Amino acid sequence: MxxxxxxxxxxxxxxxxxxxxDLSNIDGGVRLRDQLDMDSMDFLDIVxxxxxxxxxxxxxxxxxxxxxxDGCLEYLTPKLVAVVV
Amino acid sequence: MEPRIGLSxxxxxxxxxxxxxxxxxxxxxxxxxxxxxxxxFCKLHALDRARSVARRLCQAVQSGxxxxxxxxxxxxxxxxxxxxxxxxxxxxxxxxxxxLGDTPSEFRRNLLNGTPGITSIETRFMGEVPAGVCRFDxxxxxxxxxxxxxxxxxxxxxxxxxEAFADAGINVEQVDRSRIGVYVGVTExxxxxxxxxxxxxxxxxxxTKCWSHHHNPRTVANNPAGEVTINLGITGPxxxxxxxxxxxxxxxxxxxxxxxxxxxxxALGGGVSESIHSFGIFASFASENALAHHEDPxxxxxxxxxxxxxxxxxxxGCLYVLERLSDARAxxxxxxxxxxxxxxxxxxxxxxxxxxxRLAQCMELALARASIGPGDVDIVNTHAxxxxxxxxxxxxxxRQLFSDQPGVWVNNTKSFIGHAMGxxxxxxxxxxxxxxxxxxxxxxxxxDELDPRCAMDNLVLNEPRKVARVDTILNxxxxxxxxxxxxxxxRFTG
Numbered sequence: 001m002x003x004x005x006x007x008x009x010x011x012x013x014x015x016x017x018x019x020x021x022d023l024s025n026i027d028g029g030v031r032l033r034d035q036l037d038m039d040s041m042d043f044l045d046i047v048x049x050x051x052x053x054x055x056x057x058x059x060x061x062x063x064x065x066x067x068x069x070d071g072c073l074e075y076l077t078p079k080l081v082a083v084v085v
Numbered sequence: 086m087e088p089r090i091g092l093s094x095x096x097x098x099x100x101x102x103x104x105x106x107x108x109x110x111x112x113x114x115x116x117x118x119x120x121x122x123x124x125x126f127c128k129l130h131a132l133d134r135a136r137s138v139a140r141r142l143c144q145a146v147q148s149g150x151x152x153x154x155x156x157x158x159x160x161x162x163x164x165x166x167x168x169x170x171x172x173x174x175x176x177x178x179x180x181x182x183x184x185l186g187d188t189p190s191e192f193r194r195n196l197l198n199g200t201p202g203i204t205s206i207e208t209r210f211m212g213e214v215p216a217g218v219c220r221f222d223x224x225x226x227x228x229x230x231x232x233x234x235x236x237x238x239x240x241x242x243x244x245x246x247x248e249a250f251a252d253a254g255i256n257v258e259q260v261d262r263s264r265i266g267v268y269v270g271v272t273e274x275x276x277x278x279x280x281x282x283x284x285x286x287x288x289x290x291x292x293t294k295c296w297s298h299h300h301n302p303r304t305v306a307n308n309p310a311g312e313v314t315i316n317l318g319i320t321g322p323x324x325x326x327x328x329x330x331x332x333x334x335x336x337x338x339x340x341x342x343x344x345x346x347x348x349x350x351x352a353l354g355g356g357v358s359e360s361i362h363s364f365g366i367f368a369s370f371a372s373e374n375a376l377a378h379h380e381d382p383x384x385x386x387x388x389x390x391x392x393x394x395x396x397x398x399x400x401x402g403c404l405y406v407l408e409r410l411s412d413a414r415a416x417x418x419x420x421x422x423x424x425x426x427x428x429x430x431x432x433x434x435x436x437x438x439x440x441x442x443r444l445a446q447c448m449e450l451a452l453a454r455a456s457i458g459p460g461d462v463d464i465v466n467t468h469a470x471x472x473x474x475x476x477x478x479x480x481x482x483x484r485q486l487f488s489d490q491p492g493v494w495v496n497n498t499k500s501f502i503g504h505a506m507g508x509x510x511x512x513x514x515x516x517x518x519x520x521x522x523x524x525x526x527x528x529x530x531x532x533d534e535l536d537p538r539c540a541m542d543n544l545v546l547n548e549p550r551k552v553a554r555v556d557t558i559l560n561x562x563x564x565x566x567x568x569x570x571x572x573x574x575x576r577f578t579g
Contacts, residue, residue: 016233017230017233018230019229019230019233020228020229020230037230041234041298041299042230044298045298048295048297048298051294051295052289052295
């Protein structure tokens with residue numbers, strides 16, 4: 001995956017988890033929960049989708065690293081870069 | 086203390102009808118007009134019951150002195166006494182979704198037009214099966230996120246609840262939401278969500294780490310009622326009533342009882358079903374040889390017909406707003422009808438085969454609580470599902486009570502919409518409620534050849550029947566494990 005594809009893959013998951021939200025102006029540096037109507041169950045949905053779609057396991061201690069979109073990109077890029085799309 | 090009355094007070098001996106007297110309206114002979122109720126009685130008691138009492142008197146006289154005596158005994162008891170407004174329960178709103186529409190008027194129009202609501206759907210592992218499908222807009226009252234996290238049953242319940250409050254003219258944000266109760270009948274809950282999860286993890290070699298964290302909140306038995314409270318911010322009590330196919334009536338009955346107990350001031354009652362999204366219910370009925378099939382799905386649901394071969398499973402929902410009459414009056418609410426009687430009992434016999442004598446007892450108990458006799462009922466809406474034996478058993482019970490009652494009409498709504506399981510009783514009631522206004526008894530369709538074992542007097546077949554007047558509807562709903570429910574509603578006249 002390219003960096004752009006990885007960003008799109010993450011946003012696609014967020015779009016499923018938060019279908020009522022406008023993601024076009026998402027601020028990469030702000031916690032997702034502070035700018036979108038999301039809670040802990042939604043966050044578990046993101047973890048579940050990563051598992052189902054890309055076989056990526058996110059250990060519980062790493063959850064804070066996915067708090068922002070930029071954090072997701074940083075954490076997931078090494079894991080997704082090898083994924084063929 | 087209620088005043089006691091005697092024969093001289095309730096029968097006008099001269100045969101003259103003074104102003105204010107009420108006749109039964111059904112006597113074939115003018116000579117029987119002397120059995121109208123006198124003005125004194127009408128002033129002492131509820132005028133809206135006068136016609137029922139007059140009917141019963143006339144029937145008693147025709148059956149001889151013993152009948153008259155027992156009727157007088159019945160009349161002099163407290164049963165005909167007018168209850169205070171805060172003990173009377175009325176329905177002031179209704180919301181529904183059904184295979185024949187999402188509003189009472191659309192549903193009613195299709196019933197009177199004879200339009201069947203059954204189609205064919207693809208079911209997991211089983212291929213095509215006939216079913217009733219709802220097409221309401223899930224997003225009308227629910228966000229996409231809440232829908233994703235919730236259940237179809239919850240979505241149905243939310244839609245029905247919001248529509249019911251709108252119909253009742255109640256803005257829930259402007260009332261004390263801690264005084265609203267939500268009582269939703271369900272036949273089953275959780276099978277759809279469990280089947281979906283199993284199908285989902287099968288794609289991941291049954292890795293249970295892929296089992297959704299939403300499964301528990303989706304499958305707890307109170308789910309559909311709980312989703313309503315979250316959606317509307319209702320902080321009063323909520324729960325579902327697991328009552329097999331008697332659940333729709335059970336939800337209504339619970340709502341009425343909680344109002345009478347003073348537990349709540351506004352009650353939502355009725356039932357929902359998402360069952361068509363479970364292959365298990367279809368497969369189980371098929372294994373029982375009780376799943377309907379027909380080359381034309383619209384003809385698959387055919388209670389009382391010789392060619393009936395089982396149940397058509399449908400989804401649906403119907404919730405009513407119930408209030409104490411005193412509260413409804415205080416806010417100037419439009420009153421759709423009054424709940425005058427209800428009963429539930431158990432066959433204590435077979436898990437799947439209904440017991441006619443117990444069904445009859447349930448109807449009798451509801452009639453007694455309503456202080457009316459069988460002849461006072463205008464429409465009996467049967468539960469019959471289209472199974473060979475079940476329809477025979479109910480017909481036997483109905484005949485036991487309603488034979489030789491020329492003013493009682495019998496019909497069946499499942500012939501149009503199939504069996505909406507937990508929603509059935511509530512949906513079938515709303516399908517008949519408009520009869521109070523339009524005077525039509527909707528038909529039982531798909532009866533090409535009536536099974537003589539299912540014959541009942543005044544069974545309305547294939548075409549709706551215009552009758553002189555409809556005041557009282559008796560609604561049957563029975564279910565597996567021998568659970569029976571009967572609800573009686575009446576035109577509200579003050």
